[in-house]
Amino acid sequence: VAVAHPPRVAIQGERGSFSEEAVSKAWGGRAEPLPRRTCEEVASAVQSGHADAGLLALENSLAGTVTASYEALLACPDLSAVREIVTPIHHCVLGVRGASLETLHSVESHPVALDQCRKFFDRHPFLRPRAEYDTAGAAREVAAAGDPSRGALAGRAAAACYGLDILAADVEDRPDNQTRFVAIARTPASLDPGTGSRSILVVTAANEPGALARVLEAFAGEGLNLSKLESRPTGEPWSYRFIVEFEHLANSDAVARALERVRAATLSFRLIGTFRRSPAVV
Amino acid sequence: VAVAHPPRVAIQGERGSFSEEAVSKAWGGRAEPLPRRTCEEVASAVQSGHADAGLLALENSLAGTVTASYEALLACPDLSAVREIVTPIHHCVLGVRGASLETLHSVESHPVALDQCRKFFDRHPFLRPRAEYDTAGAAREVAAAGDPSRGALAGRAAAACYGLDILAADVEDRPDNQTRFVAIARTPASLDPGTGSRSILVVTAANEPGALARVLEAFAGEGLNLSKLESRPTGEPWSYRFIVEFEHLANSDAVARALERVRAATLSFRLIGTFRRSPAVV
Secondary structure (H helix, E strand, C coil): CCCCCCEEEEEECCCCCHHHHHHHHHHCCCCEEEEEEEEEHHHHHCCCCCCEEEEEEEEEECCCCHHHHHHHHHHHHCCEEEEEEEEEEECCEEEEECCCCCCCEEECCCCHHHHCHHHHHHHHCEEEEEEEECHHHHHHHHHHHHHEEEEEECCCCHHHHCCCCEEEEECCCCCCCCECCCCCCCHHCCCCCEEEEEEEEEEEEECCCCHEEEEEEHHHHHHHCEEEEEEEECHHHHHCCEEEEEEECCCCCHHHHHHHHHHHHHCCCEEEEEEEECCCCC | CCCCCCCEEEEEEECCCCCHHHHHHHHHHCCCCEECCCCCHHHHHCCCCCEEEEEEEECCCCECCHHHHHHHHHHHCEEEEEEEEEEEEECCCEECCCCCCCCCCEEEEEEHHCCCCHHHHHCCCCCCCCCCHHHHHHHHHHHCCCCCEEEEEEEEEHHHHHHHHEECCCCCCCCCCCCEEEEEECCCCCCCCEEEEEEEEEEEEECCCCHHHHHHHHHHCCCCCEEEEEEEECCCCCCCEEEEEEEECCCCCCHHHHHHHHHHHHHHEEEECCCCCCCCCC
């Protein structure tokens, strides 16, 4: 008899990261987060079965697309996006006991997090932003170094996790800042017909006039709204794959017809996943 | 009488960077590069008149779009993209005298450069990639530190510029790696009618089914090939601007008709520039 265990969910980043918050939100505290350094490692943990699921940050409302997450999805044809989680993001500047904004020289964080706080850095030109692989990972390193000249940009959970003080709170450029994550798994999601859903598709269109327009017309012709369109390089100079996200009702005939037209109009085609659409946070 | 001076061209990064190589390629050694830390600072140097032109790396064939460059273009309505320069990119691992791949613990560079050498880092898992603001800037800091455990990922010009040894050469994932730059200026380019050109456009489409398809149909209907399509956040959660690049002959009626249709189909519209198309490097 298989022993039941709480689902293990691979996350990019350390304990106390926003990914861990998103796991709590989605699994209600029943999941065990498995920290991984990169999005690629999140995907391989799921592929190899070390993790039951993984979490990837697809985009942030201020900083835009997290390309490493889409790259990880594109690189793993056996994995599916199965769930969407949108979570508010509030950044704090953290430091060791005795530090203040005045003692800091640098603030370390994930580059996508630094990007969400550009106005703060404009107002504090003496603070040098430094890219790290993770928000909470930066907090952990600042705590370990014990150096009052080093700050980390991360969430309140990271402050609690690594015993750091909050030197400035909610420093993101807009208070409605939010990040959209997807959970990935080895098996596609099964959805009740009619569920408000979103799908992620990757296609290669011929490099000729109208090629991409034919793809988009396939969706427009069925009244399906595109929520995202993004080009990614194939490696071959100036040739691209396109990532398309669109909104629809699960198991609808309109989607089947649109995808049939897209398949006919493209050189390659892969459905990365279909999942219940999560509302924006308001 | 105005004193003639060599054109001053603001670049993102330090002397010895690939941007400096692109300036030499475009101006044949007659220009004076002005190093700036960020793409935003490149744009403001041009806007304020400190520089006659600026150079922005738009995309790399392996790593994709350089979003900071497009953000700088979007933020400066008074500047135009006036020229395109495509240049081959070969990365080397650089270290101080006495260093070797075995003595290194970390390799510092611009994150887009690190992204072009993923296979090298996969083969050398003991080397930790560290994000810096510039390839040549990383080389300069490694040289100044004199520390044989620190390497920089940059071009041959940076090795020469800062007196570093080449510990591994041509470590990019593909030998045909190349970056596409645009020059920006306060005045749009003037092109002979019929010149093989490219234009960059930014539009906001309504968030409704078919909105973006109507934009693309405007180009397809005139036989114009889209070379790039990219969404960028507006800041407002999950609302986007689209950057469209398309190929055409300068001053053609087809372009005028397509742009008229695009203008009618969008909520906002701005032509960022039209310039002579540069061929890919082969």
